[in-house]
Amino acid sequence: MLPPFEAPRLKLRRAERHLDELRQEITAFLGRKPFRLVVERPPEWNHSWEVYAWTIRIGEAIPVGLSAIIGDTVHNLRTALDLLACDLVRLNGGNTKGVYFPFAADASGLSHQIRDKNLNRAAGDVVQLFRSFRPYRGGNRALRAIHDLDIQDKHQALIPVANVVDAPGGTLVWEGQPNKIPPWKSPITHDGQMLVMMPAVANWALGDEVPATFGLIFSEDEILANRVVIEALHELTELVAGIIEAFEVLCASRKNNYTPPASEPPKGHRSLIIGSTRQMPP
Numbered sequence: 001m002l003p004p005f006e007a008p009r010l011k012l013r014r015a016e017r018h019l020d021e022l023r024q025e026i027t028a029f030l031g032r033k034p035f036r037l038v039v040e041r042p043p044e045w046n047h048s049w050e051v052y053a054w055t056i057r058i059g060e061a062i063p064v065g066l067s068a069i070i071g072d073t074v075h076n077l078r079t080a081l082d083l084l085a086c087d088l089v090r091l092n093g094g095n096t097k098g099v100y101f102p103f104a105a106d107a108s109g110l111s112h113q114i115r116d117k118n119l120n121r122a123a124g125d126v127v128q129l130f131r132s133f134r135p136y137r138g139g140n141r142a143l144r145a146i147h148d149l150d151i152q153d154k155h156q157a158l159i160p161v162a163n164v165v166d167a168p169g170g171t172l173v174w175e176g177q178p179n180k181i182p183p184w185k186s187p188i189t190h191d192g193q194m195l196v197m198m199p200a201v202a203n204w205a206l207g208d209e210v211p212a213t214f215g216l217i218f219s220e221d222e223i224l225a226n227r228v229v230i231e232a233l234h235e236l237t238e239l240v241a242g243i244i245e246a247f248e249v250l251c252a253s254r255k256n257n258y259t260p261p262a263s264e265p266p267k268g269h270r271s272l273i274i275g276s277t278r279q280m281p282p
Helices: 006-031 066-091 107-116 124-132 141-153 229-252
Strands: 035-040 051-058 161-167 170-174 177-181 184-187 194-199 213-217
Touching: 006 066, 006 213, 006 229, 035 161, 051 161, 066 141, 066 229, 107 124, 124 229, 141 229, 161 194, 213 229
Parallel strands: none
Antiparallel strands: 035 051, 051 194, 161 184, 161 213, 170 177
């Protein structure tokens, strides 16, 4: 039997390794410059005055294998929470059969889920701390996203989509007059997508490549819609690390109950994220 909190940390470390692998794969993919933003003529333009379009050109599709790494990252985070729940029950002398980390549809259903997932076998202060994390829709949106993404990955591949992270804006010179345009972002849906249309300008020529930065985000039909993939998964990983640490600190405060192994990192190396307001679903 592993020491308390070691099993969830093993799964957390595995999630972090998957995240590192994902970061390397995405960096290598984007390093091959699979996307370009090019000045072209719009097709089937019938007006007498000339127009330019800043057009997306896709030279390489997003690797579908990224979805497996995303799913593995999420699944290990979800499993870490279940193992944490078992440790908390075990520390209270309870039976861990049928114990899971509870998630509820809303705040009113949380008490039922605590009983249904048998977390009520843990100590009262553990259950009280658990409630403070609000693992339900409309509560801790980031925490709930871990559960929802894990379920979604069992039915639908979590394939990211591309976006223009930063198009530079700048100045367009038309009929001798400078026109300022601000920097902007945009999802990418297909090859040939026209992001900006404008009259032919003096300081851009057909075939010019517009300097732009590209990235990968979660698609609009996924739980973390439009979030940058690496940024969002890193946030979820830090969240789980903070939850594990919070329960460990609580249990360690009982002098004759649990003392962390000497090999464990010092407390305070992680920050606990109770929730997030960055484009998380309700």
